[in-house]
Amino acid sequence: MSRYIREGDNPDLTEERRKASFDTEAMAELFWGARNLMRRREIANYVEQHREFDDPQPTAFMTREELIENATRKAVLTMEHAEKAIDITRDEESHYFNALTMGIDGNPFGLHLVMAIPTIMNNADEGQQDEWLPKALNREFIATYAQTEMGHGTNLKKLETTATYDPKTQEFILHSPTITSTKWWPGNLGKSSNYSVVMAQLYSQGKCYGAHPFFVQLRDLRTHKPLPGITVGDIGPKFGINTNDNGFLRFDQVRIPRRSMFMKHAKILPDGTYVPPSHSKLNYSAMVYVRAAVVSLMASHLLACSTIAVRYSCIRRQGEITPGTGEVKVLDYQTQQYRIFPQIARGVAFRLSGNYIIQLYRQTMTDIKNGDISAVPDLHAISCGLKAVTSYQGALGLEQCRMACGGHGYLQASGFPLQYTVAIGACTYEGENMVMLLQTARHLIKMAKAIRSGRPPKPNKVIDYLFKKGPTKCLIDQTYDPNYQSVLEAFEHLSRRVTLEVYDRLVQLQQQGRSYELAWNECAVDLCKATRAHVRTFLAKTFVEEVNKIADISLKSVFQDLLQLYLFYEVTECAAGLLEDGFMSGQQLTYAKKNVYDALAKIRPNAAAIVDSFDISDRELQSVLGRRDGNVYENLLKWAQMSPLNKHDVLPFHHKYLGKMMDEARQKSKL
Numbered sequence: 001m002s003r004y005i006r007e008g009d010n011p012d013l014t015e016e017r018r019k020a021s022f023d024t025e026a027m028a029e030l031f032w033g034a035r036n037l038m039r040r041r042e043i044a045n046y047v048e049q050h051r052e053f054d055d056p057q058p059t060a061f062m063t064r065e066e067l068i069e070n071a072t073r074k075a076v077l078t079m080e081h082a083e084k085a086i087d088i089t090r091d092e093e094s095h096y097f098n099a100l101t102m103g104i105d106g107n108p109f110g111l112h113l114v115m116a117i118p119t120i121m122n123n124a125d126e127g128q129q130d131e132w133l134p135k136a137l138n139r140e141f142i143a144t145y146a147q148t149e150m151g152h153g154t155n156l157k158k159l160e161t162t163a164t165y166d167p168k169t170q171e172f173i174l175h176s177p178t179i180t181s182t183k184w185w186p187g188n189l190g191k192s193s194n195y196s197v198v199m200a201q202l203y204s205q206g207k208c209y210g211a212h213p214f215f216v217q218l219r220d221l222r223t224h225k226p227l228p229g230i231t232v233g234d235i236g237p238k239f240g241i242n243t244n245d246n247g248f249l250r251f252d253q254v255r256i257p258r259r260s261m262f263m264k265h266a267k268i269l270p271d272g273t274y275v276p277p278s279h280s281k282l283n284y285s286a287m288v289y290v291r292a293a294v295v296s297l298m299a300s301h302l303l304a305c306s307t308i309a310v311r312y313s314c315i316r317r318q319g320e321i322t323p324g325t326g327e328v329k330v331l332d333y334q335t336q337q338y339r340i341f342p343q344i345a346r347g348v349a350f351r352l353s354g355n356y357i358i359q360l361y362r363q364t365m366t367d368i369k370n371g372d373i374s375a376v377p378d379l380h381a382i383s384c385g386l387k388a389v390t391s392y393q394g395a396l397g398l399e400q401c402r403m404a405c406g407g408h409g410y411l412q413a414s415g416f417p418l419q420y421t422v423a424i425g426a427c428t429y430e431g432e433n434m435v436m437l438l439q440t441a442r443h444l445i446k447m448a449k450a451i452r453s454g455r456p457p458k459p460n461k462v463i464d465y466l467f468k469k470g471p472t473k474c475l476i477d478q479t480y481d482p483n484y485q486s487v488l489e490a491f492e493h494l495s496r497r498v499t500l501e502v503y504d505r506l507v508q509l510q511q512q513g514r515s516y517e518l519a520w521n522e523c524a525v526d527l528c529k530a531t532r533a534h535v536r537t538f539l540a541k542t543f544v545e546e547v548n549k550i551a552d553i554s555l556k557s558v559f560q561d562l563l564q565l566y567l568f569y570e571v572t573e574c575a576a577g578l579l580e581d582g583f584m585s586g587q588q589l590t591y592a593k594k595n596v597y598d599a600l601a602k603i604r605p606n607a608a609a610i611v612d613s614f615d616i617s618d619r620e621l622q623s624v625l626g627r628r629d630g631n632v633y634e635n636l637l638k639w640a641q642m643s644p645l646n647k648h649d650v651l652p653f654h655h656k657y658l659g660k661m662m663d664e665a666r667q668k669s670k671l
């Protein structure tokens with residue numbers, strides 16, 4: 001019996017769980033890996049046993065100051081408990097523990113852990129690492145990553161903060177020369193951090209060498225007051241992540257020692273001589289890390305929101321399908337399945353590719369340490385595209401899940417506002433999505449040039465298909481092929497065609513006299529399409545490869561249903577491109593649609609068990625609609641009764657305004 005079934009649960013949800021064709025626990029093991037699943041359970045138990053991690057009230061009812069104080073309290077507790085609760089050397093355990101204890105809306109260590117420490121690890125030289133890393137890991141300071149300025153986020157070449165080297169004192173002078181040079185956005189900068197990685201234009205011997213990272217103390221270690229010459233604060237409430245004190249920062253001729261510059265790659269010698277790095281973008285590795293991590297992060301958001309939507313849709317009865325047979329669970333509507341199930345399938349696809357890209361990141365960082373930088377451009381290209389596509393599709397998917405939950409989906413109690421507002425930040429941070437799509441397109445255009453000139457680069461799993469000659473006509477038909485060769489070939493065809501077409505147009509525009517840059521801008525929409533097609537191909541191939549590795553037949557069959565849905569849903573999404581050149585026929589699109597509808601029907605009886613197997617706890621979901629026990633209605637009422645507005649039957653200012661107005665209106669009407 002499923003470990004998710006317990007006495008007192010909503011019977012509709014229990015009925016769903018009993019219907020499953022597979023063992024939920026075995027599926028959870030397959031999804032997370034046996035060891036990880038066991039550790040998740042142990043960590044979750046640990047947190048449940050320490051009630052001090054509980055929020056004093058739902059965070060939706062807290063003011064911003066209360067939110068930040070509560071997050072700070074829990075962050076300190078998290079650090080105190082970490083060594084007892086988890087193996088701190090395992091990222092998976094840290095991420096999970098942090099998500100359970102601190103939630104997803106931000107915490108004072110967010111940027112310290114995901115950007116500052118990775119920058120120290122990858123950009124500090126040995127001496128600097130010896131000095132900074134133990135203190136950073138030991139929480140002797142909290143650092144953030146200050147790169148974006150009010151005037152420039154994308155175009156790093158135009159950052160205005162300067163770091164001018166003074167050989168006489170062997171110091172850099174940090175300065176913010178204009179309002180637009182104010183650092184703006186860095187997470188945890190406003191109030192929590194006392195150190196920061198600061199990106200500034202490096203000047204030495206009268207020459208500018210471009211943006212470089214520096215490690216800068218911002219606040220006094222004892223009083224926590226900003227150091228002389230430093231102005232720092234919170235940028236105010238935002239669309240979401242209001243638990244995070246995203247900040248602003250200005251420097252007024254602040255002197256820092258020469259060794260504050262990160263010197264693993266580029267260096268300034270004491271006399272001011274600049275030593276360039278082996279690759280000009282090695283200083284950007286923390287950004288590459290977060291871009292790669294976003295893929296898994298989007299998987300987590302999608303799987304959480306589809307868990308909420310599926311569970312709620314199992315207990316929500318509304319309307320009849322066959323008149324007179326009683327109200328159905330709303331999950332029985334095909335439209336509901338069409339809204340929610342593709343989000344599950346995309347979540348799974350993102351999880352699988354997310355694992356791949358993080359491994360590639362780790363391998364590339366190891367290679368760099370060993371002096372091999374050859375994988376840097378490939379990692380950059382695929383991580384930019386994946387970040388852009390998964391964050392965008394993730395955002396659309398979460399919104400579908402919300403809308404699938406009707407009016408209650410619009411409540412903060414649903415958990416959707418928190419998930420959505422956190423997730424959509426990823427469309428912007430770490431490189432705005434269009435900009436990221438265009439970065440991948442740069443790589444694709446190089447590949448197109450190589451194809452046209454008949455000189456393929458050295459073999460590479462991600463782009464090899466571009467150099468293949470695929471079928472000239474789409475081979476999708478009604479026969480079942482577990483390798484989905486014809487669908488993958490269709491995606492490859494579309495990617496290859498769009499890439500080559502846009503390349504040819506770029507060349508043609510230049511032949512007509514446009515500069516490369518102007519031609520590029522005229523082709524930008526299609527360049528983005530090429531990236532999307534390339535990323536779709538990558539996600540789809542990774543999904544097929546991973547499903548083919550599954551040994552257990554009953555679990556494999558569930559994954560195959562999700563894969564079928566994923567692939568044919570993507571075919572319908574990019575149908576215009578496949579039909580445009582006559583590669584796919586209208587009939588084949590009809591087959592694809594039929595495959596989507598068939599997959600929805602196959603997934604339907606397993607849906608509740610599938611989302612259970614993602615093993616997302618109520619503590620993580622923070623959702624009344626997505627509760628494991630399905631007891632939504634009584635808990636919605638309890639939740640609303642906790643609203644601070646309900647502390648008073650009559651609001652203290654009622655008689656001052658509305659009461660008075662109505663009294664006066666009644667008086668007048670009596671006259």
Ligand SMILES: CCCCCCCCCCCCCCCCC/C=C/C(=O)SCCNC(=O)CCNC(=O)[C@H](O)C(C)(C)COP(=O)(O)OP(=O)(O)OC[C@H]1O[C@@H](n2cnc3c(N)ncnc32)[C@H](O)[C@@H]1OP(=O)(O)O
Nearest residue numbers: 095147153154156281284293296297300380429430431442
């Ligand atoms: C429960 C389990 C869940 C698991 C989840 C795991 C959780 C992990 C935690 C993750 C949590 C996430 C928390 C979120 C925190 C968010 C914090 C946000 C931080 C930020 O936003 S920091 C600021 C980010 N800013 C940017 O990204 C700026 C974007 N701009 C740029 O990157 C660049 O300027 C550019 C790419 C647009 C262009 O660069 P530039 O102008 O310098 O260069 P050129 O145009 O001249 O290009 C030259 C060539 O260099 C290549 N290039 C560029 N960048 C790189 C790179 N990084 N690596 C390699 N190569 C690079 C270009 O492509 C050019 O190449 P070409 O050969 O000439 O074509």
Ligand SMILES: Cc1cc2nc3c(=O)[nH]c(=O)nc-3n(C[C@H](O)[C@H](O)[C@H](O)COP(=O)(O)OP(=O)(O)OC[C@H]3O[C@@H](n4cnc5c(N)ncnc54)[C@H](O)[C@@H]3O)c2cc1C
Nearest residue numbers: 146147148152153154185186187425428429430431432434
């Ligand atoms: C939640 C959140 C957290 C953040 N955290 C941090 C942090 O910790 N540290 C930090 O340093 N920064 C942080 N940022 C800033 C973030 O990295 C930038 O906002 C982001 O890189 C985009 O830059 P921008 O705001 O200057 O946008 P802009 O570059 O001004 O973009 C505006 C529009 O112009 C378009 N555009 C710009 N350039 C091009 C181009 N070359 N081609 C085509 N279109 C273009 C964009 O696509 C976009 O639509 C954060 C931002 C957010 C929203």
